[in-house]
Amino acid sequence: MCGTSSHDLFPEKDSNTATGKSLTRNWTMKAALEQHQLVGREGAMSEVIKLIREEGDRLHVISVWGMGGMGKTTLVRSVYGSEELSGMFQKRAWVTILHPFNREQFFRSLAMQLHSDDTGKDVSLMGDGTEKRLQVMEIADLIKETFRLLDRLTYLIVLDDLSSNTEWDSIIPHFPKDEMTSRIIITTREASVASRCSKKYKLRSLGDDAALDLFKKKVFSGTEMVDLTGTMRDQAELILKKCDGLPLAIATIGGFLATKPKTSLEWRKLNDHISVELENNPELEMIKTVLMSSYDGLPYHLKSCLLYFSIFPEDKNVRHGRLIRRWIAEGYSKEMRTKTAEEVAEEYFTDIINRSMVQQLKTRAPYTGKITDSCQVHDLMREICISKSDEENLVFVLDEHCTLQPTDKIRHLVVRGSWSRDQKKKVLGSVLDVSHIRSLTVFGEWKSFFISKKMRLLRVLDLEDTENLRDHDLAPIGKLHHLKYLSLRGCLYIYHLPDSFGNLSELETLDIRSTFVVTLPASITKLSKLKYFRAGLVPTDDVLPSSYVREIDQPLKEFGLAAYKSYVQKKSIHDLDAVPYLFFQARIWLRGWDEHGMKVPRGIGRMKALHTLGVVNIARARAMPKELKKLTWLRKLGVTGINKKNCKELCSAIVNHGRLLSLSMRAEGEPGLEGCLDDLSPPPDSLQSLKLYGYLVKLPTWIEQLQMLTKLTLRSTQLEYHAILVLAKLPNLAILRLCDGSFRWAELNFHFCPESFKSLTALELEFLPGLNSVEFEQNAMPNLELIRVLHCFYGGADGFSGIQFLSGLKEVSLKGHKGDFNEKFKKDLREQLSKNSNKPNLKMEDMAKWLSAAPAPALILNSKFETNN
Structure with a gap:
């Protein structure tokens, strides 16, 4: 039944539908009047018309999807009345799906429109009893009548606001599928519906x-x-x-x-x-x-997940993993039959993304530019989340805008803003009842009174990137016996974890990445429920280029600590705010520690629940490989400190991990990983992500067996060139990162042949000073969408060729120092991109400008480093 759509800019067409040629003419006039509302949508309109006009002799379905208010109906209305489609179809109809869906009403409305279109008169004006006959028809007869009216004719049907696969499955079987060039267009907010129905066209935000x-x-x-x-x-x-x-x-x-x-x-x-x-x-x-209406249409469990975004500040990109693990800790996601809590949470996340309510982003880490998954709720949807959270007394934000009123049973407390110490202490001490809160999240500067002994039910303590949090501030955390999630990530004054952390018997997530903690207390092995543990000052996947590391490490090794301090004070690198990192380098060198990995105590093998562990250093823990062998539930493992003495036992332990999905292996200097990985055969057959850092020369033979591998990162491996031919045959490899020193040749010329890297969607080239050329032959990398180049292609390099053949390419991103990309390089690249039928975007950024705006290398460091800590 045609009615007024509540989710687009303008009312729908009248239920008293014009017919035949007059219908097309009236809609064309209406579309012309609304052209000003299609600002920025000209390209989208052309794309949808192109999909409709694609040659074919069978029924085609086109899905236009996006969040509510994106203008789907307006766009399709303009397409529907376009002159370009005039005379292409013998029958037309537009039906807005009512909610809840009524199958009988749908077919009655469709039959009435098709009768009007057939006779040239509105069905109510026919005077032959057609309207009355259709009004009393049973559903089976309505379906037969609809089929009769469409059979052996070309038709264009619009189904506006389809919301579920169930609706689609109850409609589509009853349309004729003869060898005719008919088309159905659906609009929907659901990505899953769009995918189920047809070729889909995602309507994106205006530029x-x-x-x-x-x-x-x-x-x-x-x-x-x-x-x-x-x-x-x-x-x-x-x-x-x-x-x-x-x-x-x-x-x-x-x-x-x-x-x-x-x-x-x-x-x-x-x-x-x-x-x-x-x-x-x-x-x-x-x-x-x-x-x-988008919010109200969510099932109850997804409403809680969506409202959770009101915890995070405006414009805050929320890391995918951070959100998922917090949901689990809050009890939003629980184990369900054969699914783990994490798998259920991933399904919830996907469902919200597919409903176009939250935008999934690919963000890049500072300095390294590493792409990570994050998400962000639309600003106006966030306002809805805040409003609903206030109604349900779910989230209280303690900042300069909050109202000082007693609030009962707050579930989530957020501390941020520039309030004075006394103001915040007053609110936390006397105004708010904090005995019921389940989560405490701090953005900004830490104060010791933020944690109270009254917070007995606290499950989530998120202090990521909190400023001025010190070791002594961690002592009270050991008394939070219900705590399930603890993040100290990015807290730059944390050097030690207290023994009391062993009392956190319910803890499931512990994230201490980018802190200065490199050893763990023995009590940590008591955490029998710990599932996710991440550590390491410089994560192995955010390593600095080797030239930078050599510059800051060599003086320490040559002159000792005293001379090193003098060197640091004189070096221009001081201007990069890297002094804390440099002094820490001195400390770890003197003590034999590893900035990339954690020294774990004996007994970690008792922590049977661990499924994510990294990065651990096995060089100074002889029993570590044996301990790893006991952790049979591991899915993600990061290991550094690999050498000739421990590699055989390590490989033996990993071979038995049938659930392992992600593996990172690192060794410093020479001989590095050379000959250390041969015993990892057969490799875990479920492995999807592999990162190899260290001198390797030759790929292990078992690489070819990784049929499930989707992501591969190589750094400092010094491989021979023919290794690329082996990698090109991996059937499911989607992301390939070739980093500093991955190949040993002084001059690199990559040549990608037809049928190579069939599944690759992203090619990332980082810190390859010898890179001269990258050539793509026709039919090479047929699914490649992104090429990202970071600090490669120096002045005289030949650059790219064959870009025009990459039919799936969407973006080329270049970062380099001024002068790296000469005018000829840029001109050639732009010319190739212009010839590419997909018209990919080109993004170019000056490295110097980028670095000046970024935090200290690979870390969020500041210059307020205290050497006595």
């Missing part, structure tokens, strides 16, 4: 320029367009940042501001009070209605 154009056209409607400058443009950009490319939000807010004085002060008022305006302003009600 910055298109968003600004739409905003100005709505604000200055009926007047001459103006250029925004100064504070007006600043405020407009803040508004558009909150809208995040969502056409519904931009158009609605723009229309609202069109009735207000066009001043920066007026726009600032809206920016400062956007939450209140969305809640109470009738003119902005449509935005909240659309977004709330």
